[in-house]
Every structure is written in structure tokens, then in C-alpha cells.
Amino acid sequence: MSLGPQGRALMSIGTYHNQVPQDLDLLIHDLRFPLPDTTINKVLGYLYHYVPYVKYEHNLKLVIASFLNNPLCFGNPVPSFEQNYLIIEVFKLITDKKLKISKPTLSIKAWYDIILTEVVNFASYKPIENSWKVLPILSGLILSNELRDQLYTVHNPIEYKFYFKDWDSKANRLFKKCLGYNLSQYQNNDITYLSLIGLAVVYKKNENVFDYTGNISSHFIVRKLIQLVFDDVTSSATHNLFFSLNSNDPDLDNLILEQIIQKPVVKHLNKFSFLLESYLKKLPINEQSFQLVESVLVMMKNFNQRLSIATSQHPILNTNPSKINPNDPLSSKFWFFMKSLLFAEVIIFQGIMTRFLITQNNFWIDPFNRVSLKSKLELEYKQISFKIMHSLYYLNFILLSIGQGGFDNYNFIYYLTLEIVLKNNRGNDFENFTRFLIGNYNEVNLHAQVLNTNYLTRCKVSFVLGLWENYLQQDHSKNSGFINNEIFQICLGIVKNPTIEDFELIEISHSVLLICFSKTDDTDYQLRKTFDYIELLLHQFPQILSANQLSIAIETLGKKILANPIKPPANFEFHNSAEYFLDFLNLKCSSTIPGVHIKKPDDTATFSSAQPIVEIDAASTLSHIDEKKHPSTDIVDRNKMKKPKDRLKVDLINTGQPKKQYQFTQRTIPNTSREAIIISFFNIIPYFPLSIFIHWLNKIWDLVLSSNPEEQEFLGQRLWKVLSENLDLNRSELAYRWWYEEKNAVQHNPLKL
Known part of the structure; x- marks a missing residue:
């Protein structure tokens, strides 16, 4: 059959957006007997520009029936599921356009009825052969239901609500019936994938998925879905x-x-x-x-x-x-x-x-x-x-x-x-797992140049550090050799390397190291490592660490040392490690030159956590498994609502007494290196042993007075804040007597308080 001028003009159009068939006979012929250069896109373009505007019921029946017999979309060999997926998209667009036409040439009810009747008859004629061809059409129609309800059901409930409810019931019943014929291991993969796409776009997550697939093997569906999404041979x-x-x-x-x-x-x-x-x-x-x-x-x-x-x-x-x-x-x-x-x-x-x-x-x-x-x-x-x-x-x-x-x-x-x-860490499986993640040279290279230039490597290291951080915080028994020889050494190697440019990686390594120090046993060797680490912290301040980060680190280490002092070797000049630590810190404070300003005095950052959330009670999930009062289906919501618990920020005041609000006359943040280091000393005052409490207050007083006048005023205010708010009753009584009676701080006011 030779085409006339109109037919040839129609077939010469390349993209379907401008294809407007002029004659129903040409359209039906092209749907049933496409020319060699006709594509699926062109076929769908014909439908898009004709079906919403069809004038007669008989014509709509012919077009839908002709399309269902189209050899390009539904012939042999079966097109790829990606090509035929466009049927879903186009039928949604067709339905959307039909719903929005101000003066429909065919009533909405008649339009919906004819299409549903045609696909029902077509699927019933040869269920095994034809059912997969119906699914993408139904999926596209169902995807338009939200727009349909907005435009028709909401505003005309009497006329449309029950009609569309009945139509939806029939369409869903047909969809589920046809789906059952196509989810089989004997079916062509492209047909199976197209059917699964139809199910995915139609299914709503609050529905029972087995209402759609009934007795079809869940194992089969899961395997096919995983292949579809994650196998490289698919899209x-x-x-x-x-x-x-x-x-x-x-x-x-x-x-x-x-x-x-x-x-x-x-x-x-x-x-x-x-x-x-x-x-x-x-x-x-x-x-x-x-x-x-x-x-x-x-x-x-x-x-x-x-x-x-x-x-x-x-x-x-x-x-x-x-x-x-x-x-x-x-x-x-x-x-x-x-x-x-x-x-x-x-x-x-x-x-x-x-x-x-x-x-x-x-x-x-x-x-x-x-x-x-x-x-x-x-x-x-x-x-x-x-x-x-x-x-x-x-x-x-x-x-x-x-x-x-x-x-x-x-x-x-x-x-x-x-x-x-x-919880089930038998045989050091966790230690071996994380050792593999960070020690596999094919995945991670800890050389500074690699860490500086490879974002993904830094992210992998960060992930392992997060696992270690959580591991160290758990109450279960831990492998001390693994902590000392691997976690500690790797993190210390990162923070000590002066050529590593990623300060965030350095920060999270510090956060892991601080937990290492707070969780390990006190020994002479551990004490030496602690003081070497404090030297490193002071060396990295203020270029890498902020004043607040330094203060957090000093308090974390000081609290551990002062709470569990150990006896030094016989030839050691100090009574115990606590006195040595205080003298060591006092020497560092006194040797810091007054008046050296910090570049960013307003930096109050804490150490970044390597875990996804800094403030979280990570041991909160399994502990609630056996609680009968919570329905099991609310596990996710319950986990999201758990009250966070601060695991890294050090609470400087933890006496159980209400905290007062102290108003500083000028500022609350240190401006100089000396101010910052001395304030870090202030923060361990609540942990001073009572036997040497006044002795070390006098030492601190000397540090304040040996600072320049501006530093004296600021440090004096901060010292009073610690003494008045952060101490328990015993230390508070000693501190008040020392402040008012021994130093006469208010009467003489040497610090301009």
C-alpha cells in the first residue's frame, strides 16, 4: 500500500512531540504494520497526540486494539524493558492530558471505560501471551490517579467518587491477575523486569505487598529486583x-x-x-x-x-x-x-x-x-x-x-x-574486620599524600575510626593489644603527621585517642604516652586545635590521671602521677608568653566525632527488644526518638547542683595562647585532690598574676566562675574561704573584678 502526501509527511517527522496524525486509517496502519524506520518512540508519539483528543468511542477502541498488536512494542523479539518502560510514561502523560482538556471530545467516564474494556478483553483472550502487554498501560493509568482525584473526585464526589472507586477495583484486580502470569523464572527477563517496574510504581509502601503477588515466591521476586537494580548487565x-x-x-x-x-x-x-x-x-x-x-x-x-x-x-x-x-x-x-x-x-x-x-x-x-x-x-x-x-x-x-x-x-x-x-564479638571478629578494612592496601593507603588528595580514602579511614570510637565506648571486654598496637598507633600516626592537610581527619583521630586514654589501664608506660600526647596537643594549638578543643582534651586526660593516680618509680621526685601532671601543666602555663593573640579567638569547636552522630545513645536499640509495651512494628520510630546522649563533649560541671548564669563584663572567649592554656588548667580544678586543693589554687593564682593586665582581668573572671559554679560542697567551701579570706579578692580587687 502506497501512502499519499499526508502519510509521507507524517512518517517523515523525527520526534514524537510534533507528530499529529491526520487520518485514523493511517494511524491504525502504522500501529499494526510499522515501516522499517518507525521506532517505539514514534509509535508512542502517535498515541500521545491522538488518544486524548479522540472523538468517537469506536475510534478509541480501534486505536487501543491496534496498539496492543503493535509488533515493535509487543512483537518477537521482545524489546528491552527500558524501551517498553516508555509505555508507562506515555500512558500517564496521555491520561494527564485527557484529564486537563477543558472540553473533552469523549467523556471522561467513557474514555476510562473503553480503555479498561479493551485491555480486559485483550488479556482474557490469551492470558499467558498477552498479560504482560497490559501491565505498562495499567501502570500509566494508575499513576494518574492522584491528578484525577484532584480534578474530578474532590470537586464532584457524587458523580465520580463511586465510579472511580469501582474502576480502580477492576483495574487493580486485572493488574494483579496479569502480574501473576509474568513473575516466573521461565519468563523473558525483559518482561519480568517491565512487570516489576509496573509493580514498583503502582505499589504504595503502606499496602500489603502480598496482595499484589499472592503465592509468587518472595525469593524469586527479591532476586529479580536485586538483579534489576544492582547487576551491571541491567540498567x-x-x-x-x-x-x-x-x-x-x-x-x-x-x-x-x-x-x-x-x-x-x-x-x-x-x-x-x-x-x-x-x-x-x-x-x-x-x-x-x-x-x-x-x-x-x-x-x-x-x-x-x-x-x-x-x-x-x-x-x-x-x-x-x-x-x-x-x-x-x-x-x-x-x-x-x-x-x-x-x-x-x-x-x-x-x-x-x-x-x-x-x-x-x-x-x-x-x-x-x-x-x-x-x-x-x-x-x-x-x-x-x-x-x-x-x-x-x-x-x-x-x-x-x-x-x-x-x-x-x-x-x-x-x-x-x-x-x-x-554483642556477639567472639574470636575478635570485629577487630579482624576493621583491621582488614583499614589495612587492605588495595582499599586504603595511609600515606599523607594519598590522604590529602584522595577524598574516598579519607572517607574510608573516617568510617573505620567511627567503628573504633564506638568499640572503645562499649562496656564489654576489649582487646587491649588491639587498642594499643593498632587503634592507638594508627590514630597517633595521623595526628602526628605534619603533612596531613585534612584537619577534620586529625580531629576525629584525636577524639578516638582521647577515648583510648580514658579507657585504658594506668601504667608507667601509659602515663608516658599520656604526657607525650599532651605535648602534642600543646604543639598543635592554636594552628590545628582550637582553645576549646585543647580545654576538652586537657580535662579528659586530667580527670583520668587525677582520679586514679599511680605511684612512680622509686627515684621519681613526685609522690604520684597526679602531682606530676599538675606540675607539668603548671610549667607549660607559666612558660607560655603573655599577649600572644590567637588568630580565631571565637573558635569554640569541639572535636568532631567519627560516628554519624556525636550525641547518641548507641546502646539503645537491642535493649528494648523484649519490651512488651511497644509494638514490634515501631522499632524504627522508637529508635529515632531515643534521647541523645553526649559521648564526646566533656561536661565541665557535673556536680548535680543547678548551674548559675555568670555574666562576664567583657568577653567569654580567650584571646591569647596564655589565656587558653591557663583556662584548660582551670577546668581540672574540680578534680584536684582535697589534700592539695589550696596548694594548687595558689599556683594557679600565681599564673593569673603573672599574666598581663588584660589577661589578668579575663582569667580572674573565669577563675571565679569555676570556683563559684563548678565545685562540689567540700571543694566549694575551701575555695570560698581561700578567695574571700586568704586572697581578699573582692576587697582588694587586684584583678578588677
Whole structure:
């Protein structure tokens, strides 16, 4: 059959946005017998420009029936799921346009009825062969329900509410029936993936997912979903295009949008994650489910490892996001996608871990098995937790791009997996795991030049330091050799290296070191390490450490030494380590030259934590598993609502007495190095032994008086604040008598108080 001028003009149009078929016969012919140069996009373009404006019921029936028999979309070989995914998008656009037409040529009810009738008849004619062709059409129509209800149901409930309720019921019933024919291991992968995409966009996370898939194996669906999202042979590999794009390409924005962002897996990543979460948290408790979860986590870990390697090798993307140009399309789109990926993976992990918590609340014991289900599950989930932590290790560069505080879902997964691992730390598994993460040269090189130039390496080191920080804070028994020979040495190596430029990495290493000192036993060797470390702290102030950070560190170390003084060797001139520490600090204060100003006197920063959240009670999750008053399904919400607990900031006043508000006449922040160091000395006054309390107050008084007049006034005010607010009753009585009677500070006012 030869086409006339109108037909040839129609077929010559390249993009479907401008395709307006002029004759129904031509349209139907092109749908049923497309020419060799006709594409799926062109076919869908015809529908987009005709179906919303169709005038007669018979014509709409013919067009829908002709499309369902289109050999390009539904022929053999089956097109890729990415190509046919456009059917979902276009039918949503078609429905949206139909709903917005001010004077519809065909009534809304008739339009919906005809399309549903056609797809029902088509699916019923050959259910096994035709059902997959119906799913993307139904998915597109259902995606428009929100707009439909806004425009029609809300404003005309009498006319449309019950009609659309009945229509939705029929459409959903057909969707579920057709879905059952296509989720099978014998089905073509492209058909299965297209069906899963339809399920993902239709499913709402508050629904029971088994209402859609019934008796279809959850294991099969989970495997296919994981392959779809994380296997490189599917469209998940499209993110790799980020690493091959030219950042100077003038059409870069459009390339990223078309080749990456608009791909179905990337576009609906969050929907896939919620779908996977729903299946994973309801898996039955058996060996097959455990193996399935492990295989899922292995595939995700491998995916994340490949992503980490590719990012670290890219000259532009291997950069701290805070330092990139926000107008750079490559970097901005890349980090947008990375954040979406992190959120999606965390939701999947959440489904896995929530299953464990729900089971723990409702566990049963098999009388014929020596190991209870609860104990067996804990051992299984220890292995699972290690695999999740391994993925988080590779994803930490994304988390830090969001902010060290993370987000609720991430923190739930991070602290719960860490708690399970540490609770079941048999055979030093945790120590070996973290040793591997930071000691694997293929992953981490601790050379200063690598740390300075490789953002992803710094993020991996930071993640391990966070694990160590939590490990040191736990009450369980710890491997002292591992702490002294590995944690301490690695962190000390970072803070001592003058060529490392990342101050945040230095800060978090300091935070781990301070916990090391506060948790280890007091020995002569440990004491020598402590004083060497104090020397390092003073050396790094104020270039690297702030006055407040110095004060926190000195108080942390001083509190430990003064609370548990040890006897020195026989030839030592001091009675104990406490006196030696106070004399050592006094000497450092007195040798600091007055009047040397700090560049940033208003810096009150604390040490950054290597963990996602500084203030959190990390041991709060499993402790509530057996609480009957909380429904098991609220585990995530309960975890998010836990009251935070400060683990790093040192509480300078902890006497149980209400704190007064002291008003300084001029300032509250030290301006000079001498002021800062002496104030750090002030902060350990509450820990002075009573037997030497007045003696060391006199020493401190001498330090204040030997400062210059401006420093004297400031230090005098700070000293009075400590004496009047920070002491217990016994020390407060001694301090008041010393201040008023011995020094006559108020009467003579040598410090201009």
C-alpha cells in the first residue's frame, strides 16, 4: 500500500512531540504494520497526540486494539524493558492530558471505560501471551490517579467518587491477575523486569505487598529486583556513564538527564527500595532466606565496591562535595544521584534488620534443636551486620557529602548492626574486620599524600575510626593489644603527621585517642604516652586545635590521671602521677608568653566525632527488644526518638547542683595562647585532690598574676566562675574561704573584678 502526501509527511517527522496524525486509517496502519524506520518512540508519539483528543468511542477502541498488536512494542523479539518502560510514561502523560482538556471530545467516564474494556478483553483472550502487554498501560493509568482525584473526585464526589472507586477495583484486580502470569523464572527477563517496574510504581509502601503477588515466591521476586537494580548487565550500570562523560560538553545537562536520570531504574530507585524492604522484612525464618539475604548483600557490596573504585579514579568526582562548583552539572547531578542511591540502599538494609527485630520480639524455641531460634538468628545477623557495614564503608563518601550527622534511617542501621556485631564479638571478629578494612592496601593507603588528595580514602579511614570510637565506648571486654598496637598507633600516626592537610581527619583521630586514654589501664608506660600526647596537643594549638578543643582534651586526660593516680618509680621526685601532671601543666602555663593573640579567638569547636552522630545513645536499640509495651512494628520510630546522649563533649560541671548564669563584663572567649592554656588548667580544678586543693589554687593564682593586665582581668573572671559554679560542697567551701579570706579578692580587687 502506497501512502499519499499526508502519510509521507507524517512518517517523515523525527520526534514524537510534533507528530499529529491526520487520518485514523493511517494511524491504525502504522500501529499494526510499522515501516522499517518507525521506532517505539514514534509509535508512542502517535498515541500521545491522538488518544486524548479522540472523538468517537469506536475510534478509541480501534486505536487501543491496534496498539496492543503493535509488533515493535509487543512483537518477537521482545524489546528491552527500558524501551517498553516508555509505555508507562506515555500512558500517564496521555491520561494527564485527557484529564486537563477543558472540553473533552469523549467523556471522561467513557474514555476510562473503553480503555479498561479493551485491555480486559485483550488479556482474557490469551492470558499467558498477552498479560504482560497490559501491565505498562495499567501502570500509566494508575499513576494518574492522584491528578484525577484532584480534578474530578474532590470537586464532584457524587458523580465520580463511586465510579472511580469501582474502576480502580477492576483495574487493580486485572493488574494483579496479569502480574501473576509474568513473575516466573521461565519468563523473558525483559518482561519480568517491565512487570516489576509496573509493580514498583503502582505499589504504595503502606499496602500489603502480598496482595499484589499472592503465592509468587518472595525469593524469586527479591532476586529479580536485586538483579534489576544492582547487576551491571541491567540498567543500573547507567550510572557508569558519569565516569565517561566530558565535563566540558555543552550538552552535558541533557546527556545526563536522558542517559542516566530518566532511566527507569534510576528514576524509580526509591520505589524499588521500598518494594524490596516490604519483601525482605517478611521473609520466612529458614536457611534459604538467610542464604538469600546474604546473596543480596554480597551483590550490593560488590556494586558499592565498583562504584567506590570508579569514583576514586575520577579526577573531578573524587573531591569533597563542599569544595566543588555547585553550577558544575557533572558534579551536581552525580552527587544528587549518589544521595538517592544511599537512601535506597539504607531502606533495603532497614527491611533486613527490621525482620530481625520483629522476629526477636516474637521468637520461639525449637525443643528439638540445641540452639534456640533467637541465638541462631543473632549469629546469622552478626554475619549479615558485617556485610551491611562493609557496604556502608564503601558508601561513607556519600554520607559525608550529606553531613556527618547522617539521617534517621542510616543511623538506625549503623548503630544496630554495630551493636549486634559487638554483642556477639567472639574470636575478635570485629577487630579482624576493621583491621582488614583499614589495612587492605588495595582499599586504603595511609600515606599523607594519598590522604590529602584522595577524598574516598579519607572517607574510608573516617568510617573505620567511627567503628573504633564506638568499640572503645562499649562496656564489654576489649582487646587491649588491639587498642594499643593498632587503634592507638594508627590514630597517633595521623595526628602526628605534619603533612596531613585534612584537619577534620586529625580531629576525629584525636577524639578516638582521647577515648583510648580514658579507657585504658594506668601504667608507667601509659602515663608516658599520656604526657607525650599532651605535648602534642600543646604543639598543635592554636594552628590545628582550637582553645576549646585543647580545654576538652586537657580535662579528659586530667580527670583520668587525677582520679586514679599511680605511684612512680622509686627515684621519681613526685609522690604520684597526679602531682606530676599538675606540675607539668603548671610549667607549660607559666612558660607560655603573655599577649600572644590567637588568630580565631571565637573558635569554640569541639572535636568532631567519627560516628554519624556525636550525641547518641548507641546502646539503645537491642535493649528494648523484649519490651512488651511497644509494638514490634515501631522499632524504627522508637529508635529515632531515643534521647541523645553526649559521648564526646566533656561536661565541665557535673556536680548535680543547678548551674548559675555568670555574666562576664567583657568577653567569654580567650584571646591569647596564655589565656587558653591557663583556662584548660582551670577546668581540672574540680578534680584536684582535697589534700592539695589550696596548694594548687595558689599556683594557679600565681599564673593569673603573672599574666598581663588584660589577661589578668579575663582569667580572674573565669577563675571565679569555676570556683563559684563548678565545685562540689567540700571543694566549694575551701575555695570560698581561700578567695574571700586568704586572697581578699573582692576587697582588694587586684584583678578588677
